[in-house]
Amino acid sequence: MEISQILKENRIKRKLTQEQVAKAIFASQKSISNWERGKTFPDIDSLIRLANFYELSLDNLLLEGSAIVNEMKKKVKTYSLQKWSLLGPQLTNYLLFAMLMVIGNSKEQSLVLMSLIVAAGITNGISTLYFSKQLNDVDVHKYGNPWIKKITIFLGVLFISYCIISATLKLLSN
Structure with a gap:
């Protein structure tokens, strides 16, 4: 399951709005929306805050081959190039x-x-x-x-x- 789906399902399961989640993890509502739609991915600090907020393991969020891990690998390769x-x-x-x-x-x-x-x-x-x-x-x-x-x-x-x-x-x- 993609991180966008995990984040959205956990927010809905807890009956929270994107704005409530944004305030709780010190992010913008637009960032939460982009993360849940898979348009962008949270940075590592936001991932840690999300994992703590939703009581999730980072292992579940960062499975090898997931879109967010691939995106991080692209950024690392781009920086080295x-x-x-x-x-x-x-x-x-x-x-x-x-x-x-x-x-x-x-x-x-x-x-x-x-x-x-x-x-x-x-x-x-x-x-x-x-x-x-x-x-x-x-x-x-x-x-x-x-x-x-x-x-x-x-x-x-x-x-x-x-x-x-x-x-x-x-x-x-x-």
């Missing part, structure tokens, strides 16, 4: 800094500069695609805007195209 998602932009920053050191007038230096620009675009593109896929796997689109991924990919392709074209024109003009 977010820590690594800065790797690509940081690599890009180092590559761009390296480009500043290499700027010159010779064809060899221009070729190195073009290679660094393309490498910067590729590292950002790879990290964006990898972390977008990982975040989609944990269904994180519920928490954010799905258009951000599309805009990021579009801007990345635009950036790489611009860099390749401008570097090629520079090489041809020398």
Whole structure:
């Protein structure tokens, strides 16, 4: 049985309103409603207060494979992915800094500069695609805007195209 059903059945069995439960566990009536409909899940503190209030075991509320346990696992995975998602932009920053050191007038230096620009675009593109896929796997689109991924990919392709074209024109003009 899902936690939403357990919470609703226990409230009805005790002939309580959502507002009464909300006051008893220091939550809003809207939160109680969302929890009972399965729209959202209570945080761990609220779960403990609910278990005490309804005289339930946390084991019964947090069975492995339940929706709330899966939701907590998604949040943990999302948090760990977010820590690594800065790797690509940081690599890009180092590559761009390296480009500043290499700027010159010779064809060899221009070729190195073009290679660094393309490498910067590729590292950002790879990290964006990898972390977008990982975040989609944990269904994180519920928490954010799905258009951000599309805009990021579009801007990345635009950036790489611009860099390749401008570097090629520079090489041809020398």
